[in-house]
Ligand code: SF4
């Protein structure tokens with residue numbers, strides 16, 4: 001499903017000065033800019049030397065020739081790139097007011113490639129770089145001729161008058177239509193010399209508006225709340241601009257950096273360097289245990305299994321803010337609406353419900369990326385050199401939300417760092433008998449084997465879907481399995497592969513309700529007016545007396561959360577950190593609740609990464625037998641289908 005962006009940069013171009021505009025009229029000559037059609041949200045940025053290297057590599061890989069880089073004007077003046085939706089990384093290149101092509105990462109061949117645009121197709125045919133094929137009319141995916149050329153060779157498709165209609169690509173000896181160009185695409189290239197400085201002068205009004213709005217927002221919010229000011233500095237461009245604007249508002253923020261242990265060295269250096277440069281106090285939030293230690297319990301993180309965000313980001317930050325800023329703080333974040341749909345829908349002031357005493361604000365919510373770079377360059381801010389190397393996104397270098405192109409960049413620039421990660425992935429794959437392609441094509445980025453993104457990569461890279469035994473894979477993550485199960489409306493019975501200690505329930509009994517405990521050597525029974533929970537060695541049974549008041553699956557999922565976190569506790573301390581009544585602590589690495597103090601609010605269960613991530617994402621699907629059923633779904637009263 002393709003999402004519709006709620007906001008978009010209206011990219012214009014001055015026909016006279018040859019500069020991009022983020023306002024309607026050019027600030028230098030007064031000309032009205034014409035609109036440049038780019039992919040939404042159109043958050044363009046200038047290219048750096050690393051991007052130019054990638055573009056050159058893509059042209060070499062595609063045509064064994066990179067003369068287009070000069071012929072298209074990519075090697076001089078102001079060149080913009082813009083992200084395009086793609087199953088991996090793809091960017092369009094804009095020069096002289098025209099989209100001159102797209103470079104993309106081919107995850108099958110593990111290399112950068114180039115796709116011609118209408119403008120570059122004409123240039124490429126003109127210098128004999130590609131062949132053309134004449135057709136009367138063009139239809140999507142139609143075969144237009146046979147070809148002995150190599151797989152993926154591009155052909156330019158033209159009509160009898162020589163008008164360019166589209167691009168064909170060789171697949172299995174046939175040239176098949178790949179792209180059909182719109183007749184309305186503007187291909188009038190402006191070749192007047194330009195630079196980022198010209199952009200700054202031509203967009204002076206809009207840049208001033210953005211800057212003054214940002215500074216004013218910081219100033220007004222500070223005078224309203226009168227709290228210590230912090231800046232979440234990540235070593236990235238957006239937080240750098242946010243930091244500079246905060247200082248210009250006359251505030252003196254403390255720098256907060258979340259060192260996940262998965263940052264590249266330049267980012268760590270930049271954080272220290274920027275804090276020292278501005279003379280600001282630096283506070284670093286680090287997890288108690290490393291990502292690598294948690295990895296043994298949870299396995300590789302995935303887009304649909306982001307346990308690490310909780311363990312190496314949220315929990316360390318919450319601890320730091322609680323310890324250092326117990327009275328609260330006004331926290332400035334370098335968040336922009338064009339970064340993601342979620343951020344586009346976010347306001348300029350918000351609270352995170354898990355660190356609710358901190359008030360977050362952004363000063364650059366409506367800033368396009370090109371304005372961020374204009375600000376950084378014109379104010380000579382000390383930005384992270386990773387951007388120069390072509391890195392787009394900083395932060396955790398192995399993040400499952402990244403694409404294969406980014407891993408390729410890390411591997412190329414930091415071979416020893418990447419090989420450590422690949423080694424861990426390979427070990428994991430061997431342990432679970434997963435094919436080598438699971439590592440090579442980064443299929444670990446999805447936990448759920450039916451995730452549409454994973455299936456798309458499988459089909460493109462392997463030519464087929466690779467079906468894993470997900471129950472086995474999930475059970476191995478848990479370290480135990482469910483041998484059998486009975487699911488009825490008033491009774492659920494689960495047989496585990498291991499004996500469940502009674503202590504796992506007794507020590508956390510208040511989380512399961514007001515219960516009387518009946519215990520003998522092998523059997524533990526917990527009774528309430530509405531239900532009975534019975535644990536006998538490896539057998540767990542839940543019997544409901546009143547199905548209108550208690551949902552059996554809801555209750556059993558809570559019980560297995562309680563049991564599993566006792567068995568697999570990673571000692572992160574989130575439960576005691578967020579408990580409102582200091583009723584829970586860790587004893588010998590296991591959670592222990594003081595039943596007299598416990599308020600039965602369930603917060604400690606909600607924040608626990610084992611119960612919320614491992615159980616919800618891994619154990620519940622095994623119990624329900626369906627990958628699509630998570631706790632949220634089964635606890636809904638609208639799912640009677642599972643009742644037998
Ligand atoms: S690797 Fe990605 S998912 Fe994990 S903590 Fe970092 S940003 Fe979050």
Ligand code: SF4
Nearest residue numbers: 579598599601602604
């Ligand atoms: S968080 Fe709530 S349920 Fe958990 S121990 Fe504390 S008071 Fe009890």
Ligand code: SF4
Nearest residue numbers: 569570572573575608
């Ligand atoms: S029980 Fe507490 S310490 Fe253990 S994993 Fe859960 S939240 Fe962390």
